[in-house]
Amino acid sequence: MGRGIVCECAGASACPDGSNNGTCTTQVNGYCFATVEEVETEAGLVELERTAGCLPPDESGFMQCKSSQVPHRHPKVIECCNESDLCNRRLQPRLPTYLSDTEPPGLEPAGDAGGGPQPSLLVAAALGVALVAFLAAALLLCRRRRRAGKRPPSPPHPHPHPAAAEISSGSGSGLPLLVQRTVAKQIQMVESIGKGRYGEVWLARWRGERVAVKVFFTTEEASWFRETEIYQTVLMRHENILGFIAADIKGTGSWTQMLLITDYHERGSLHDYLQTAVLDPPALLAMAYSVVSGLAHLHMDIFGTKGKPAIAHRDIKSKNILVKRNGQCAIADFGLAVRFVAERDEVDIAPNTRVGTRRYMAPEVLAETLQVTDFEAFKMADMYSLGLVLWEMCRRCAAGDRAQQVEPYALPYHDVVPSDPSFDDMHAVVVAKGMRPPLPSRWARTPALGALAALMAECWHHNPPVRLTALRVKKTLAKFHADCDVKLV
Incomplete structure (x- = not known):
């Protein structure tokens, strides 16, 4: 298929592509869909609602096209097609009659006699499946309890949400x-x-x-x-x-x-937070440690039956890091992330036209020499960006009674490139001239700032293999914490 297809957009007064003719156009290899589901009105009544529109490529699996989706209260059926323009106009998904509140199980709807399996048989089969599932769950629970009795209980761990x-x-x-x-x-x-x-x-x-x-x-x-x-x-x-x-x-x-x-984190992004906040050394170290801990977890691959692949972010910057109420940070925005598939020894790069933020691009990205088949190269590009974020944070740290010496918040390279730098602007500064953000002399007089300044300089080294890994930065900060008795978290 060389182009997207035109789909019906149900009730179309404002379709995604901006047209007003009740249609939308998919991407190449996209799908048209139609759904029917029960919705509850403000008056408490249940009505059937049909919607139709466009889906991006590969969404058919995620939305479970051509299958019945049955939440506890309101059933929903989705059907998809992509064989021709406006193919979803003919799609008329129907809710299974035995799921309807008005059609009790075991009664065959009028006009369906002999047209398929009897609802009573379906109910019996469903009960059989439920019984098997119950027995399997009971067996699994018994096994887990026996295992739990063989090891000491773990301390409670609060769920993030x-x-x-x-x-x-x-x-x-x-x-x-x-x-x-x-x-x-x-x-x-x-x-x-x-x-x-x-x-x-x-x-x-x-x-x-x-x-x-x-x-x-x-x-x-x-x-x-x-x-x-x-x-x-x-x-x-x-x-x-x-x-x-x-x-x-x-x-x-x-x-x-x-x-x-x-x-939701009410303090917003690190970029916004640093505009007004002034950090003391313990707060700076705790914040830096939390950022690199998140990045280290992302970069780490966990082997096992249900392991985690190594992931590189590709757009680390202060606007993509959120500040939590306890002063720690959380990394966000994974729309550009890449994964390493160990089983196939290959990098899984999403087909995405977006690129990273030019201001934070590593020299090898700007020089277009990054080896896209080498996953370590993506991790090292993340580390360069992390160094710039640490620089932003250190500028807002006051030591002792010298709060008046805190530098105003600024973005990396703010003094040598425009506010919205082009690719060429950044290449001229970072690659051609080999420049990096300046390190104020006052940082050397404060142990925490001095330690972070040394780390960031190694993170943004021009040669990617020389840069520190996220795990190494995390361990270095943990050691600094132990030596100086500074609380990190």
């Missing part, structure tokens, strides 16, 4: 997929709190909790899909990585929204 803990999948990667698909209808948007090149971030409420909802532009389907894919990686959850709750595609009847729902 109370609501997510309630129905977590257990993999550490957010809610079960079926539950995720019902979340969008339970979200109440409160206010817009930020905009970027990918879309807009909203403060919202879900089950009484404050959450952040990232609403992607329709042109950023690849970023939404990639970020969802990365967040759902097994063992991805970490206290210094933004807590993922759910991803959903929400059809409003006239257009489609791609949502990413995460924990």
Whole structure:
């Protein structure tokens, strides 16, 4: 297929591509979809709602096309097609009659006699499956209890998000997929709190909790899909990585929204926080340690049956790091991330037209010499960007009574490139001239600032193999903490 296909956009008054003719156009190899689901009105009545629209490539599996999705309360059926323009006009998904509140199980609907398996047989089969599942769960529970009796109990570990803990999948990667698909209808948007090149971030409420909802532009389907894919990686959850709750595609009847729902941190991004905050050395070290801990977990591969692949971020910057209430940080925005697939010994790079932030690009990225088949090269590019973030943080650290000497907040290379530097601007400074951000002389007089200055200089070294790894930086900061008795976390 050389182009996208045209799809019906149900109730189309504002379709994603901006047309007003009730259609939208997919990307190459995209899908048209139609859904029918039960929705509850404000009056408490249950109605059937049909929506239709466009899906990006590879979404058919995620949305479980041509299958019935049956949450506890309101069933939903999704069907997809991509054989011709407007193919979803003929799609008329139907809810299974035995799931309807008005059709009790065991009664055959009129007009369906002899047309398929009897509902009573389906009910019997379902009961048999449920019985097998119950016995399997009971056996698994007994085995776990026997194992637990052989080892000392672990200390309690708080879940990053109370609501997510309630129905977590257990993999550490957010809610079960079926539950995720019902979340969008339970979200109440409160206010817009930020905009970027990918879309807009909203403060919202879900089950009484404050959450952040990232609403992607329709042109950023690849970023939404990639970020969802990365967040759902097994063992991805970490206290210094933004807590993922759910991803959903929400059809409003006239257009489609791609949502990413995460924990909400009221202090905002590190970039915004440093504009006004002044850090003392312990706070600086704790914040730096939390950032590098998150990056070390991301870069780490965990082997095993349910292992975690090594992941490189590719867009580390202060705007993609959030500040938590306890002063630690959480790394966010994984729309550009790449994974290393150890089984195939290859780098999994998402088909994404976005590039990283030019100001934070490593010399080898600017010089276009980065070896895209070498996963270590992506990790070392992350380390260069981390060095620049540490520089931003150190400028806002006051030592003793010398608070007046704190440098004003500034972005890296603020004094040598424009506010929105081009690729050539950054290449001329970072590659051609080999410049790096200046280190104020006062930093050498404060142990914490001096230690971080030495680390950042090794992180942004021109030669990638010479740069420190995230784990090495983390261990160095931990040793500094032990030697100086500075509380890091």
